[in-house]
Amino acid sequence: MIFRYSGTLRLLYLLVWSVHLAGQSPDPRQLVSLIFKDSFEGWKQESGEAIEHLKAVIASKDFKTNCLTEPAKASGSAIDDFHWIDLNRDSLNDIVFSGPCMPYTETGLFLFKNGKYVRVDNMGGTVIDLKYEAHGTTVFARNEACCCSFFNAIYVAKILPGSFNPEKWELLWHGEMEMDTLAFDFEYFETTKSIALRNQPRILNKESAWECNEDYKVLGNITFRFNKGVSGYILYRKKRRGKTWGLALILPNDKNIDNGYITERYFDPGRTFSLGWIEMNGSIRLRPE
16 A cells, blocks of 8 residues: 655545444444554564474464465474464464465464364455454454455454454555545534545546456446445545535445446445545535434
8 A cells, every 4th residue: 555645645545444244343433543554563572482382383284374385384484474362362372474475465363273273364465453452352454456456455353252253344445535634523424315435536437447357347436336325424525626525434334336337346235334535515414423
């Protein structure tokens, strides 16, 4: 992901949030704050004995990962990408992998179960944050779009105490977003008519073939469209050519309009947060949260 700051702040990339609500969803303010994180510096510094034990686990035939060759497993050359942490609070060390997985990067979660380390989740990208709390451990990983991946992503996995099944979310973004401030307001609103969520504060509706597969179409700068009745937060307002635009965080809903465009394939009804520009003139009603 690329951020560019020069004079008037311009943040490149529309953000589209997709959150799979297996349990309590992340706080919207926390989600928005994650767009500015690009690394995690909080890994525990292990002792030499702990590192040697970790090398032995990784080199064992029972430890399965598609990110290392057998020689790399045996040599321990990637040890800095593996970390001990008790993910499910059962007082037993689990393992988080965060590093190269050619040709991309990957975050893997391995829980200790029945005497073995079992991979319970793998997410694209590398860890950018980790919350270790009494009610569960939450791992955040960010993956930059490559090749024909349409969206960049922040993946979220939360493991509850005693659980071996992570609750999962994901945050997706695509395109260009323009802002003059990074101070967000979080004004709660409901839509009063159908809206189009765009990756820029301007109207572009020309249909074109997706460059990676001409069987799929892209509709201008629209990422998602919704029937009336969705709710969310206006984070920031911008005037452009007589129109008022709002950078809007749309909350999960089942009102997505799907006419077969490539972006709509990524929308999961009832499970997707989406963030982008909407035209505010008569389309929303502000109200107390």
